[in-house]
Amino acid sequence: MSDVLELRGVGKTFAGIPALRDIHLAVGASELVALIGPSGSGKSTLLRCCNRLTEPDAGDVVFEGEPVPAGGAELASVRRRMGMVFQAFNLYPHLNALENAALAPRRAAGLSQGEAETAAREALERVGLGDRTSAMPDELSGGQQQRVAIARALALRPRILLLDEPTSALDPELVGSVLRVIRSLKEDGVAMLIATHEIAFAREAADRIAFLADGEILECGPPAEVLDRPRTERLQSFLSRL
Amino acid sequence: MRIFFDPEVLAAAWPGIRSGIGVTLGLALTSIAAGVALGLLLATVRALIRGAPLRPVGGLIAAYADVFRAMPPLVLLVVLYFAAPFAGIELSGFMAAFVALGLVLGASAEEIFWAGITSVNRGQWEAALSTGLSRGEAFRRVVLPQAVRLTIPPLTNRAIATGKNTALASVVAVPEVLNQAASIQAQTASPAPLLLAAGVYVALFLPLVRIGRWLETRFHIR
Amino acid sequence: MSEFFQTFLNPGVMAESSGLLLRGLWVTLQACLIVVPGGLFFGAGLALAQTLAPAWGARSLSWGVDLIRAFPPLVLLVLIVHGLPFLGIEPPPLLGVGIALTINTSTYYGEILRAGILSIEPTQWEAARSTGLGTMATLRHVILPQGVRNVLPDLAGNTLEAVKLTSLASVVALPDLLRMARVAQGVHFNPSPLILAALLYLALLWPLVRLIRRLGGRAVLPA
Numbered sequence: 001m002s003d004v005l006e007l008r009g010v011g012k013t014f015a016g017i018p019a020l021r022d023i024h025l026a027v028g029a030s031e032l033v034a035l036i037g038p039s040g041s042g043k044s045t046l047l048r049c050c051n052r053l054t055e056p057d058a059g060d061v062v063f064e065g066e067p068v069p070a071g072g073a074e075l076a077s078v079r080r081r082m083g084m085v086f087q088a089f090n091l092y093p094h095l096n097a098l099e100n101a102a103l104a105p106r107r108a109a110g111l112s113q114g115e116a117e118t119a120a121r122e123a124l125e126r127v128g129l130g131d132r133t134s135a136m137p138d139e140l141s142g143g144q145q146q147r148v149a150i151a152r153a154l155a156l157r158p159r160i161l162l163l164d165e166p167t168s169a170l171d172p173e174l175v176g177s178v179l180r181v182i183r184s185l186k187e188d189g190v191a192m193l194i195a196t197h198e199i200a201f202a203r204e205a206a207d208r209i210a211f212l213a214d215g216e217i218l219e220c221g222p223p224a225e226v227l228d229r230p231r232t233e234r235l236q237s238f239l240s241r242l
Numbered sequence: 243m244r245i246f247f248d249p250e251v252l253a254a255a256w257p258g259i260r261s262g263i264g265v266t267l268g269l270a271l272t273s274i275a276a277g278v279a280l281g282l283l284l285a286t287v288r289a290l291i292r293g294a295p296l297r298p299v300g301g302l303i304a305a306y307a308d309v310f311r312a313m314p315p316l317v318l319l320v321v322l323y324f325a326a327p328f329a330g331i332e333l334s335g336f337m338a339a340f341v342a343l344g345l346v347l348g349a350s351a352e353e354i355f356w357a358g359i360t361s362v363n364r365g366q367w368e369a370a371l372s373t374g375l376s377r378g379e380a381f382r383r384v385v386l387p388q389a390v391r392l393t394i395p396p397l398t399n400r401a402i403a404t405g406k407n408t409a410l411a412s413v414v415a416v417p418e419v420l421n422q423a424a425s426i427q428a429q430t431a432s433p434a435p436l437l438l439a440a441g442v443y444v445a446l447f448l449p450l451v452r453i454g455r456w457l458e459t460r461f462h463i464r
Numbered sequence: 465m466s467e468f469f470q471t472f473l474n475p476g477v478m479a480e481s482s483g484l485l486l487r488g489l490w491v492t493l494q495a496c497l498i499v500v501p502g503g504l505f506f507g508a509g510l511a512l513a514q515t516l517a518p519a520w521g522a523r524s525l526s527w528g529v530d531l532i533r534a535f536p537p538l539v540l541l542v543l544i545v546h547g548l549p550f551l552g553i554e555p556p557p558l559l560g561v562g563i564a565l566t567i568n569t570s571t572y573y574g575e576i577l578r579a580g581i582l583s584i585e586p587t588q589w590e591a592a593r594s595t596g597l598g599t600m601a602t603l604r605h606v607i608l609p610q611g612v613r614n615v616l617p618d619l620a621g622n623t624l625e626a627v628k629l630t631s632l633a634s635v636v637a638l639p640d641l642l643r644m645a646r647v648a649q650g651v652h653f654n655p656s657p658l659i660l661a662a663l664l665y666l667a668l669l670w671p672l673v674r675l676i677r678r679l680g681g682r683a684v685l686p687a
């Protein structure tokens with residue numbers, strides 16, 4: 001039982017329309033699982049159900065062997081150990097890079113200001129931005145902003161990172177810098193669940209790939225299996241259109 | 243023309259008007275502070291309440307903002323000063339004006355803060371919650387600082403309007419600038435005290451009106 | 465509770481003072497019928513003048529507008545109603561009130577309409593000009609119709625402020641709704657007429673507030 005995160009029969013319906021159906025998926029320690037699938041297939045909803053930004057209406061999300069609590073300080077404490085990276089970065093525009101990354105260590109984890117800044121600085125160094133700690137978000141490129149967002153999650157030393165299409169909002173020439181950071185995190189053994197359209201990246205970096213269509217996981221397995229020997233028609237046509 | 247600027251009348255009127263300036267400023271600053279604090283408090287409550295049992299509270303706050311937007315401040319002041327005593331609530335003129343101006347500004351300020359809060363992208367809440375911040379901390383450290391930037395120009399303008407509305411307190415015998423000028427005018431049968439008071443208001447508020455205009459263009463609020 | 469009603473919502477007192485209050489309401493409405501159209505008319509003039517004037521002219525107009533706005537409306541009202549007679553001009557009270565409040569409110573209407581004019585893309589001017597329309601014709605037929613639509617919520621918001629402003633007339637002895645309520649209160653030594661007047665203002669203005677919300681209006685008009 002070394003799974004960091006496990007979804008057991010998770011479902012979610014929006015206004016009568018199912019967005020997720022009976023999702024079973026586990027992410028082990030140091031494992032990188034990639035979620036692929038057409039847009040609208042439920043990738044974001046799945047990630048957001050993990051930390052209950054979206055409230056699942058069926059099934060269980062189990063984190064480090066315990067169900068994710070419904071609310072309050074217990075949920076906040078789980079969220080701290082589950083970092084999330086958003087497609088649109090969602091950096092705090094009124095805070096500089098260091099303050100963005102130090103806010104939660106200080107105000108959620110209760111570290112002292114000095115400890116929080118140290119954790120933030122280390123996280124920024126890890127994403128290659130040790131020299132931009134005092135830059136405001138609007139002074140950074142999209143790729144740099146997304147790396148600050150990753151550092152914001154890393155500063156809390158999470159057990160797993162949930163990344164929702166972290167490179168989809170980036171100009172093509174900036175995608176590489178963010179993927180490089182994600183690869184180096186994998187080498188350091190950070191567990192990750194990542195929704196992505198970068199199939200080449202998924203093939204090379206993921207331990208497993210899950211293919212999502214209409215809210216269901218149709219295929220799940222090692223990249224070679226899923227990408228090279230797709231069993232379902234949906235996946236075949238999805239891959240052929242890339 | 244001389245009657246408008248009769249130096250003797252002006253000299254006689256000045257001490258009263260000067261003491262009126264103190265009252266005007268005191269009333270303005272206290273009601274502005276109270277109104278802004280009230281508006282911020284209500285908008286915060288409205289932003290943080292969640293869940294079914296508390297839902298109606300948000301509606302009540304919105305209704306408060308609507309009612310006091312529809313109510314002329316002078317009508318409110320007159321009701322507070324002349325009707326409240328029948329309920330055993332004896333307010334001094336100053337207190338009645340303070341409460342009326344504070345309630346009216348509180349309603350505008352609530353609306354301004356609420357508009358600022360709701361204009362902050364949902365993603366900001368979500369990012370903050372995803373790092374384990376409580377709703378209160380997310381509001382205080384992430385949402386409110388961004389909302390406040392948007393509220394500064396309109397809030398400044400409402401505060402200036404509240405400052406000008408202190409003149410209404412003359413109706414309930416608060417010895418502020420206009421009240422002083424009117425009573426001296428009644429004694430001297432000369433328009434000079436009124437003109438002096440008008441000059442005082444221009445000196446007090448023209449700079450503020452210019453600042454308000456500058457803030458509006460600077461922050462590009464539309 | 466019934467004592468509360470007897471004091472603040474006394475049916476007998478309200479019935480007996482309803483005649484007075486209705487007369488007052490009519491005066492309030494007359495004041496509105498002067499101040500709102502008057503404010504719009506002179507506000508439009510102000511907006512056009514600021515649009516068409518050379519830069520220095522527009523700048524002095526903006527100082528003039530701010531000078532007027534520096535006066536609390538009540539001070540402007542008292543100045544005009546109690547000051548003009550010293551110049552030998554004695555307008556009827558309703559007119560005096562109308563002049564003072566129109567001066568005040570037209571500066572706000574003017575600023576809103578100017579924002580409306582400025583909200584229209586310069587390409588609209590160019591398009592109209594290219595078809596041979598003159599400046600005034602372009603303003604009247606192309607710019608203003610679109611510009612007014614863009615600032616409709618703010619125009620409604622300022623109309624609300626203008627109506628509320630007319631309650632000041634009571635201070636200079638115009639027998640408007642608020643004044644008549646005070647008179648009735650004195651006669652009956654009972655606050656019910658005041659409460660009724662406040663409720664009448666709410667009944668008059670609450671729908672306007674809702675309308676502004678529907679139009680998506682901002683709370684916050686310039687002061």
Ligand SMILES: Nc1ncnc2c1ncn2[C@@H]1O[C@H](COP(=O)(O)OP(=O)(O)O)[C@@H](O)[C@H]1O
Nearest residue numbers: 014015019037038039040041042043044045046
């Ligand atoms: N907050 C929401 N309200 C209503 N429908 C939603 C909401 N979020 C997502 N959906 C719907 O759920 C489905 C899955 O969306 P999403 O998880 O965003 O897909 P993906 O991330 O794969 O593009 C879509 O049909 C989307 O329209």
Ligand SMILES: [Mg+2]
Nearest residue numbers: 043044164165
């Ligand atoms: Mg998505």
